[in-house]
Amino acid sequence: MVSERVGTLSESRGGTGARGVCPFCSCGCGLRLLHDGLHTVGSAPVLKHPVSQGRLCARGWASHEPPAWGGRLLAPEIREGGERRRAGWDEALERAARELRALLEVGKAVGVLVSGRCTNEEAYLAAKLARGPLRTGHLDDPLGASYRALLAGLCPEGPPGEGGRALEAVEHSRQILLLEGDLSVTHPRAALAVLRAVRRGARLVTLGLARTPLSQVAAVHLSLDPLRPFALPPDLLGALGGGNGRPPEAPPTVLLAPFTSDPRIVAATVRALAEVLGSSGPDGGTGARFLPLPFRANTRGVLEGGVAPDRLPGGLALDDPQALARLRQVWGMDPWPRPGLDAAALLEQVRGLVVVGEDPPRSLPAPAKAREALKGLESLVVLDAYASATSDAATVVLPVAALQETEGTLTSLEGRIQGFGPAVPPPGRARPGWEVLFRLLELLGAPSGRAALGAVRAEMAEVVPGFRSLVGSSAEGEDMPAVARAGRTPEPDLRRAGAQGGGDAFGSHVLVLAGAFDWDDDLMVDASPTLRRDGASRRKLFPQGSVTMNPADARALGIRSGWSVRLRSRQGEAVVPVSLGTSVEPGVLLVPFAFREALSGVLGGEAAQRVEVERT
Ligand code: SF4
Structure with a gap:
């Protein structure tokens, strides 16, 4: 079913290595994983891949290393009397289900955290676990808040389009506005698209808290006020238009990367940009096209799979009656319709937590707080391929296959859904993550379907529009949303949004x-x-x-x-x-x-x- 756009999954084992997708950033570069049958031993670019076109950045070239060299979780473990011991799969899964059920029975809060390095199928099943048998909206991707903040300023209904060619469009843009931390590090393939456009004569304006390598080739770099980045420089439109005070003649392309850790500031800054770019120009708008950039390989897919405290699978609103009715029919149970807490807040509130492929102390802005919160949980069920501070604190460890050892799909920043297959088998007794989540769902009482990845995808196609459009169609969706005609942007509450310090008098x-x-x-x-x-x-x-x-x-x-x-x-x-x-x-x-x-x-x-x- 996914083969229409990405080639059949069975193609993934090839004579020159297994077909893969880079597991790091969301650009979605294609690669082949070289292996000796048991271990991944090398990575090579796919020459005709539509995104990477035979190139990889340093991370892509090293994408075979984590599964072979990382500290792997090899067998299920359970904690007893303060010590962890190895256990069989059935014992560990039953223990995880028992711990979570016991908390729910006495009304204690539980939550689910999911990483942007999970597959679409894993993310969907984790969202189903939370809003199905766990009856909770405390469900988040710790790095998802920054991506949601970008979207909130543009298209609150969810990510733009699908299956697009947004990077190709960037390369052919005549004017580019780049809001970034450092695109050359966060999204190297997108940075290459900007460089190619500049070589073709595009006018690049960079906007950020610091100068970056791309700001060196920009026509203009505009520094944001670090205390009020949403108060945009007054000469922004003129800079984009050529410095002559006129707005841009061609619709600018606007690349948006999260440039600060506070999602409220990111959302306010993007809204301010949408206001400026949408309220000028001969027809009342510049026609700007926006490309929000999620961090990890599947941050976008994880959100679309339903991992968010305020969204249903498909990125649909919690109060959408049709979406709720469809989920009720497909899941065979009522979906939990209430919003929950985001990753940082839920860590401090819940007593039980399921963590899928994530290590919150590495992802959240306050690592010490996250470590303390994990230690205080009554139940911590961790599904991961790699050992981490989170798996160290777990009451139940469920070892799962790394991305290079499993079958699945990832959704890139363009909305391109790409399939990949296992290059090598998972080590020890690790199992594919979707299988483990499927078993947990069954043990917690979700009506059971067929335990096959194809059946999971068929179910997703019913409730996740992006997956539905893959069935029997290779049509490309809209690449980037046109600028929203935003109303006046309320400024964030400065007492909570970083502009602190007791007034301008304090601090040099x-x-x-x-x-x-x-x-x-x-x-x-x-x-x-x-x-x-x-x-x-x-x-x-x-x-x-x-x-x-x-x-x-x-x-x-x-x-x-x-x-x-x-x-x-x-x-x-x-x-x-x-x-x-x-x-x-x-x-x-x-x-x-x-x-x-x-x-x-x-x-x-x-x-x-x-x-x-x-x-x-
Ligand atoms: S640009 Fe991103 S997706 Fe491409 S190889 Fe580098 S890290 Fe991987």
Whole structure:
């Protein structure tokens, strides 16, 4: 069924390696996984792949490494009397179901967290588990909030189009506006599309909290105010139009990446952009086309599968009577129709948690809080291929196949649903994740269907529109939504949205948490000997973290690169080394996302904070 667009899944085992999709970012590059029958031993690009066209970035070239070199979970385990012991599959699954049922019976809250590195099929079954037998809306992808924030500013009804050629459209754009953290790191294939457009003569305007490699080739870089990024630079339209004060003549393409960890600020900034680009031009709008960029390989698919505290499978609204009726018919039980908490909030509220392929301390802006919350749970059921802080705290561990060892589909940032098959069998007693979720659903009382991946996909086609359109059709959907005619954007509550510090009088500098995710924090990057080197070197060089400072500020303070400064906010203080760079404006200090924990006492959970800086 998925074969219409992506080639038959049975093609996935080929003479030159198994057909795969890069498991890292959401660009959706195609690759072949070379193997010796038991282990993945190499990765190679697919020459005629419609997205990657025979290229891979460094992460793609190393995509065979995590399953072969990572710390793998090999057998089911259960916790007894504080110790964990190995168990059979039946015993572990029954124990997981018993723990969760016991919590539900006494009215204690349970939740489900799902990673953007899960397949569409796994995400859908996890959403069904939550809104079906677990009767909860506490269901989220920890990195999904930033993607939902991008969408909230554009098309609140859900992700745009499907099966599109958005990257190709970027390459042929004449004007591009890029809101980014650093696209060359977060989404290298999308960055290549922007570069190709610039080489063809496109006018590129970059917008962000710091200068990036792409800002070096931009016609104009506009810095956002770190305390009020949603108050856009007044010359934005003129910059896009050629600097002559006129709006752009051709409809601009707008690429949107989450540039800060606070989803409210991201949503407000995107809404402000939609307002500016939608309210100018000869016909009252610029005709701008937007491309929101999810982080992980399947962040978009996981959302469309129903993993969100306020959405049903298919990205449909919780109060959509037709969607609820269809789910009731397909599931054979009433779907839970109430909203739940997002990942950070649910971790603090629930007593039982099912975690699928995720390690919240690595993904959430407050790692220490997440670790503490995991330790305090009465039941923590973890399905993962890799060992992590989360699996260490689990009461039940259910080892599942890595993406390279299973069959499934992933949905790219363009909405392209791509199938892949197992290159090698899962190690030890690990099983495909969809099978394990299917068994859990059965044990928790969901009406049982046929235990086959084809049957799961057929069910998805009934309730997830993106999957429905794959059946018997290769039509491409709309690539990018046109700009929404937004009303006036309410500004976020500044007391909670990072513009803190007791007013402008306090603090000589603004301390800013960079981006909303760092690939060096990713479990699969950590499991790759090649990819983890950068992060390891950075941590070796700066074990206590670091902040990036403009050289002009360093001169004023009389310090050099590597020297330490004392940062004092109204929340606390910290002594931290500085590295110097012109990527940040004078007056701004940038904290790499991977070092957020070292500065958490000063940032106090905010994305930006006024601080006093003094030489130590
Ligand atoms: S650009 Fe993204 S999808 Fe492509 S190879 Fe790199 S990490 Fe993988």
